[in-house]
Amino acid sequence: MASHLDLEEQEQLDQLKAFWNSYGNLITWVLTLALAAYAGWVGWGWWQRDQAVKAAAMYDELDRAAQAGEVDKVTRVFADLKDRHPRTTYAAQAALLAAKLQADKGQADNARASLEWTAANANADEYRDLARLRLAGLQLDAKQYDEAAKTLDAVKSVDFAALVADRRGDLALLQGKPEVAKAEFQKAYAALDKTLDYRRLVEVKLASLGVAVADDADKKVAQ
Structure with a gap:
């Protein structure tokens, strides 16, 4: 009886070895890819959260400078923010805030540049269209009528x-x-x-x- 069980166990073991020889590499690769994908997803989520935290800190600094009327500092912080975290919501909000202060301080060229960046790079349609509306207003002030018409044509919302x-x-x-x-x-x-x-x-x-x-x-x- 024991010998019969030993033979059955040996047969099952041989079948398992044969199966592993045939599909072992495939299973290993599938598991490796699945683990890599999971690690990548977790890493991507962590990276996004990290970027958002850093962008939020820079936006707070810009907001404080804007409230103090420090237009040069606002321009400098915005330049850093859009270079480091261009696809965050904070970058789009910072661009609109910077453009407003720049326009209020008579820096029309800088304001137009900030709004042009927003219209081209903001991560949401509403920010891009809002930037275009404000940009068109500055273009009208500068008598850039053809440019203003084109800017308004681009507003789709x-x-x-x-x-x-x-x-x-x-x-x-x-x-x-x-x-x-x-x-x-x-x-x-x-x-x-x-x-x-x-x-x-x-x-x-x-x-x-x-x-x-x-x-x-x-x-x-x-x-």
Whole structure:
């Protein structure tokens, strides 16, 4: 009986050896690749968290400098941030903040450069489109009308459609096209939420062109 069991065990062992000889290398490679993939995934997650922490620290430094009005320091920190952590949300936010301060301090060229970088490199569509809207405004100030038109053409988000129309109205006015400006301002006015203060500004622009507007509620009262 013991001899019979020994033979069965030996047969199973031989079968296992044969199986391993046939598939051992494949199994080893599969396990190695699986472990490598897992290690890579864990490492990538750690690297992303590490980058985010470092980017957040740099953004905090930039924000403090911006609140203090230290435009040169803001420009310097932003340059480091976009070089080291360009694909983080902090880099996009820092670019918009830097551009605002640069514009406020009369550094229009630096502001345009910051916004151009954001429009090309920000990690989210909303940041890229917001940068384009602000960039178009600076281009209008610099009388770069063709560039402003191209910048506005690149804004694709429907959330910014009203603001794009408003900017196009400004562009048309500067180009001496009042009828085009009226149409764009009317488009912007219709699309903007009635609770937004900015809508009143568009209303003033329309009034300056001889266009009177009224909300539905105002019309009912008038009737």
